[in-house]
Amino acid sequence: MKKLAIATVLACCVSLSGCGGDDEPAKSDDKASETRDQTLTxxxxxxxxxxxCKASNEKIDAADDRFIDPENPTEAEFRAAVNxxxxxxxxxQVEDLRALKAPAEDAATINEMLDSIESGLVEVEADPLAILQGDPFADANKIAQDYGFEVCGAS
Structure with missing residues (x-):
């Protein structure tokens, strides 16, 4: 196995929306809460x-640090990192992005991207090694890049 294809593939995964679970509950006067309640440009x-994406990719990349030999993770280490x-x-990320309100004219594109990510997740959950045989997130990454994201979906 190459240096955690997970680091490359995982960093490429469309990581559009928060890491989930780490945030305090939003207060009604919280600016972040207001942003999620209004349509974004x-x-x-x-x-x-x-x-x-940047914050999440850092967490995903840190999975390499847990390998005994980051250049050659064992199958068990790789599966654990994926799972x-x-x-x-x-x-x-998908959950948090769905909470953001995309512009009405872009909602279909964003939903297509998120649905594609979820399809890739189904494949990866069924077989974590599928990442080594192809990128189950390739379609989502392309949609993200075509939309204009620079970090999300980038290789």
Whole structure:
């Protein structure tokens, strides 16, 4: 196995929305809460999404640090990284992105991207090694990049 294809593939996963679970409950006067309650512009969605992707990608990349030999993770280490890091992170991202209000004219594109991520997750949950045989998130990554994200969906 190559240096955790997980680091590359996982960092490429469309990581559009927060890491999930780490935030305090929002208060009604909380600016972040207000942002989630209002429709974002495309630029705002890209900016917030890329910031979230960056934070999440750092957590996913840190999975390499747990390998005895990061250049050659064992199958067990790889499976654990996918199951314990990748899957929960990406699920949280999808959930958080769905909470953001994309511009009405872009909602179909964003939903298509998120649905594609969820399809990739089904494949990865069934077989974590599927990542080594292809990128189950390739379609979602392309949609993200075509939409204008710079961090999300990037290789």
């Amino acid at each position: 495309k630029a705002e969605l890209i900016e917030q999404g890329d910031a979230i 314990d890091t990748l899957v929960p992170e990406v699920k949280g």
